[in-house]
Amino acid sequence: MNSNPLHLNTSRFEGCTVTGALSVSAFVNDAVSIVHGPAGCSHLNMNLFHTTLLQHNTFRFFDIITSGMDENDVIFGGEKALKESITTALERSPKAIFVISTCIPETIGDDILQICAEDRGVPVIPIKSSGFLGGSFNEGYESALTALLELAEPQERHDGGVNIVGEKNLEFEVEENFLEVERLLSALNLDVNVRFVRDVDTNDIRNFCKGDLNVIRDDQTGNLTRHFEKTTGIPSVGSFPTGPGNTIKFLMRVGDVCGVDSRDAVQEEFALQEELVADFSDLRGETITFDSFGFQNTDALIFDEVARLIGIRVDDSGTVIPVPMGMPVGTTGLRHMLKQWRRFIHA
C-alpha cells in the first residue's frame, strides 16, 4: 500500500498487525480466529472487513471471536480469558484455531505460547502479532502466513503444482489478479496447488508441500521467500507480475524453476500485448501525467513502460491519471488500467 514507512503513516493507512494477521487467518474456511485483547480490537477489524468486502460486493461475516479482556484481566492476567475463548471457539468444531494477540496482553506479559501449546485435539496456532507493539499491517500479514504454514505436512513428492501465496484478500481485484496468474500458469501447463490463504480448508493447507513453486503476491521484504525456502525447500517468485516486461519475465522465470519450456507461452503473451497496443491505438500521441495523491506507491517505471508501449507521452502538462490502488497484474491487469486511462483522457 503506502510507501512511507514512518510509523505515523503506517498506523493511519494500514492498521496494526491484528488487521494484517486477520486478513490471512480469517480466510481459512473451517477455522476460527481469536483476537486476544479487549473487545474493541476484534470489533473494529470485523467492521473493517465487513465494509471493505461490501465495497467489493461480497456480503460476509467472519469467524472471528474476541477474548474480551477487561480491567480485571489486565490486573490478574488475560490467560483465563484466552482459555475461555479457546473453549468457545472449540464449540464451533473448527479444524484449526488461530490466536492473534493485541497490545494489551503483550504489555502485561500473558504467556500465549504456553496456552496454545496445550493439547486440545485441534491445532491452536499462535500468530506472532502483538497489536501495534508488533508493528503494522505487513508484519501481521507475514506472521500469519508463517504461522499457518505449520499446518502444512511433509510430502513424499512434488506434483508440479504452484502455490499462490499471500493473496491480499482485502484488495479490490483480488479475484481478477488470481485469475490472471492462473491464466499465465496454465499457459505453461501448470496447475494451482493451493491458494495460501484464500477461501481454503485446513486440509488444503496440509498439501502445501506438494507444490514445487510459490508465487507470492508481494514479498517486498523477502522474508516470506526466505522462510519458505528454509522450512519447505520450495523456491518462490516474490511477486505477481506487473507491467508488460515483468509479465514476460515471470513466464520465463516460472518455466525455468518448474522445468517447463516457456517459449510458446512467451510468444502467446507477446501476441496479447500487441493486441493491447492495437486496441488502445486511439490513445497514441496523447500526453498524461501521474498523481499518487501523496501516499500511493508510485512505481513510475512500470507506468512509463506502459505509456511507451502504447505511444503515450508522459509530461507534467498532460492529463492527470490517478495511480491505481493496486498495481495491475499481468496483461489483463494492463487492459483494465488502460481502460481507466482512456476514461480520464477522453473525459
Add this chain to the structure above:
Amino acid sequence: MKQIALYGKGGIGKSTTSANLSAALSGMGLDIMQIGCDPKHDSTRMLTHGKWIPTVLDLVREKGNQDLSVEEIVFKGYNNIRCVEAGGPEPGVGCAGRGIIATFQLLERLDAMYGDVILYDVLGDVVCGGFAMPMREGYAQEVYLVTSGELMSLYAANNICKAISRLSKRVRNKCTLGGVICNSANIANERELVEEFARRINSSLVAYIPRDRIVQIAEVNKQTVIEYAPESGQAAVYRRLAECIFNNKNMSVPTPLETDELESLALEYIEI
C-alpha cells in the same frame, strides 16, 4: 485530612514503621486508616494481631468489583485503625500496578477514604505508574522515605525522589517530600550519612529509629511495639515520629542525586 505515604526499599522496615506510626497516631486520639499497597499484603498484619485480612484484589477476583461493600474490604485493627490491603495478582502474571489503581478507584467509589490521617505503605520502589498512584491525583500529599545507611537503600530512596520531582512538574500535583526516616541497620556513622543524604536532596531527617530487639519480640507476638511494649524506649521513638509527622510543615520538592554523587557520599561516611 492528612494523607501520607511511606516509600522505601523492600525489607527496609516500611511496614513495621507504618504500623507503629499508625498505632502511635491513633494514640493521639486521631482516626487513622492504613492502606497497604504491596502485593505481599503484610502491611497491616501487626495491627490485626497477625490476621491476614482478605485483599481488595482477592475479593475483586472472586466477586468482581461491582458488588463489594466497605465492610468486606476495610477491617478494624488495633485502636480502631481501619486497615486495607490492596494485594495483587499471582506473582508472574497480570499487572500489579494497574491493581493499585483499581483499588484506589474502588475505595473512592465506596467513599471509604476518610479519617484524620490516611497512611499509604507502598511497595519497595516506584516501578510503574500504578505504584506512583498514592503520590498522584492528590492522594498522599506528603511522602516519607524510609531508608537505612546502606547504599542500596539510599539508592531506592533517591529513585523515589526522582518520581516525586517528576510529578511535581505537573500542574495539579500536590505531592511533596515530608522528610527522611532512618530505620537503622546498625551501621557506623549511619545517622550522619542519612542526615547528609536528606540535606542533599533538599529535605531533612525527621526521625532516627534505632535497631532494637523489642521490634522483633513485638513482631513474633503479632503486635506493634506501641501495643506490646508501650513503655519501651522504642515506643517513645515511634510516638515522637508520629508527633513530628503530624505537625510537620516542612515540605519540599526533592533534588535527587546523580548515581556517582550518591556513591561518593556513601564512601565519605563508610568506616574502612
